[in-house]
Amino acid sequence: MTPTLPPDDLVPDCGRVRNELAALVYGELAPDTRAALERHLEGCAACSDERAALEDTRRVLALWQTPAASEDPRELARSIAAQARPAARPAPRRARLLRWSALLSGAAAAALFVLSVLSAQVRLDQGRFELSFGLPGARPAPAALVAEDDWRDEVRTIASQAGSQAALQEVTLRTASLEQSQAESFQRVTQMTREELLRLAQAVDSALAQKQESFDARLQRLGEEARQADLENQRALTQLASYLPVSRPR
Amino acid sequence: MQPTDEDLVSRFQGGDETAFEAMVERWNEPILQLATRLTGDLEEAKDVRQMALLKTYQGLDRFEGRARFSTWIYRVVLNLCRDRKRGAAVRERALDGAVRQQEGDYVLEETGFHLARDRELARIVAGAVLSLPPAEREVVVLRHYHELGFPAIAEILGSPVTTVKSRMTRGLELLRTRLATLEA
Numbered sequence: 001m002t003p004t005l006p007p008d009d010l011v012p013d014c015g016r017v018r019n020e021l022a023a024l025v026y027g028e029l030a031p032d033t034r035a036a037l038e039r040h041l042e043g044c045a046a047c048s049d050e051r052a053a054l055e056d057t058r059r060v061l062a063l064w065q066t067p068a069a070s071e072d073p074r075e076l077a078r079s080i081a082a083q084a085r086p087a088a089r090p091a092p093r094r095a096r097l098l099r100w101s102a103l104l105s106g107a108a109a110a111a112l113f114v115l116s117v118l119s120a121q122v123r124l125d126q127g128r129f130e131l132s133f134g135l136p137g138a139r140p141a142p143a144a145l146v147a148e149d150d151w152r153d154e155v156r157t158i159a160s161q162a163g164s165q166a167a168l169q170e171v172t173l174r175t176a177s178l179e180q181s182q183a184e185s186f187q188r189v190t191q192m193t194r195e196e197l198l199r200l201a202q203a204v205d206s207a208l209a210q211k212q213e214s215f216d217a218r219l220q221r222l223g224e225e226a227r228q229a230d231l232e233n234q235r236a237l238t239q240l241a242s243y244l245p246v247s248r249p250r
Numbered sequence: 251m252q253p254t255d256e257d258l259v260s261r262f263q264g265g266d267e268t269a270f271e272a273m274v275e276r277w278n279e280p281i282l283q284l285a286t287r288l289t290g291d292l293e294e295a296k297d298v299r300q301m302a303l304l305k306t307y308q309g310l311d312r313f314e315g316r317a318r319f320s321t322w323i324y325r326v327v328l329n330l331c332r333d334r335k336r337g338a339a340v341r342e343r344a345l346d347g348a349v350r351q352q353e354g355d356y357v358l359e360e361t362g363f364h365l366a367r368d369r370e371l372a373r374i375v376a377g378a379v380l381s382l383p384p385a386e387r388e389v390v391v392l393r394h395y396h397e398l399g400f401p402a403i404a405e406i407l408g409s410p411v412t413t414v415k416s417r418m419t420r421g422l423e424l425l426r427t428r429l430a431t432l433e434a
Contacts, residue, residue, distance in 0.1 A: 019415065057425050063371050073274045077273075
């Protein structure tokens with residue numbers, strides 16, 4: 001509500017009424033201001049016609065409907081996140097760690113699947129976990145675990161956070177399989193204490209952060225190359241434009 | 251009860267990625283509609299939406315809540331559409347008259363409408379709205395199609411409410427003239 005006319009102004013003049021007609025037509029006047037306007041409109045054919053015309057215009061505007069968004073919003077959100085993440089947002093460290101601990105303590109199988117997707121090798125050496133990442137394996141693996149849908153999405157997020165497109169594709173390809181060595185690791189993880197699981201989570205988190213850093217550096221280099229190419233294109237276009245006749249000012 | 255935009259921002263800042271999905275679910279449609287009506291081109295509007303959501307994702311960590319989230323996202327979309335408009339004007343200057351006319355038809359064609367029966371009417375209305383001066387067009391679109399009140403629009407545009415109201419009145423008057431034949 002936007003009261004702009006004083007309530008005691010019983011008969012505002014035409015100029016002031018015209019200024020308020022849009023607010024009147026769109027129902028944005030306080031009751032007393034509206035009443036003052038209505039009183040004026042009852043006795044003023046010109047303002048009354050103006051109001052009727054604006055109301056007609058309002059009705060006609062409704063004819064323009066735009067197409068509804070056809071994309072699945074969740075998919076859209078994930079693609080935006082994947083696009084933004086390498087350049088801008090490594091998730092807060094604490095949040096990543098919490099997510100990993102939730103995965104590990106809630107479903108050790110899920111964690112192992114993540115490691116499988118990232119082709120990570122876990123070694124337990126004198127009470128310390130070590131992680132290494134290799135290229136996604138080409139060997140077909142024996143079916144061992146089937147990923148559940150709810151954390152498959154989480155895996156996608158983490159995989160994209162790790163910055164590996166290949167890893168992301170592997171999520172689809174390898175949901176039902178683990179390599180033998182990882183099956184052994186799985187056995188080991190299921191027997192871990194909570195403290196051990198948290199240490200594993202930290203190790204994974206740290207390894208992912210390193211992977212992210214190297215990916216960011218690579219991305220920056222590619223970005224610089226693209227900017228250079230763009231500059232060269234612009235120079236070529238400017239040169240091309242100089243061959244064209246000058247357009248008349250409009 | 252549905253979480254507010256600000257609740258979702260806060261969850262996202264705490265590391266909850268699903269909060270961003272909820273925000274996209276809520277804002278996908280309004281952003282696309284606004285961008286379509288301001289640019290007159292569905293594909294341009296999709297680009298604007300992509301960039302607006304990307305800016306949102308990248309900017310949410312720094313969002314401090316000094317303005318409401320809705321105000322912030324509308325501002326982002328308006329600014330992106332204004333930038334696009336400048337780009338289109340530059341391109342347009344490079345074309346001769348005949349191509350510009352064809353491009354005008356093409357723009358309206360691309361905007362798209364639901365009802366085939368009212369297609370011609372919708373084209374005329376769309377053409378009239380798109381031909382408004384930018385300041386009037388923004389206010390008319392935000393008020394009429396997004397049902398935002400004048401005070402909210404004033405906050406988005408950083409203008410006084412009286413200015414917003416006079417732009418709305420002027421916009422409606424221009425539309426009235428251009429659409430007079432349809433109102434009969």
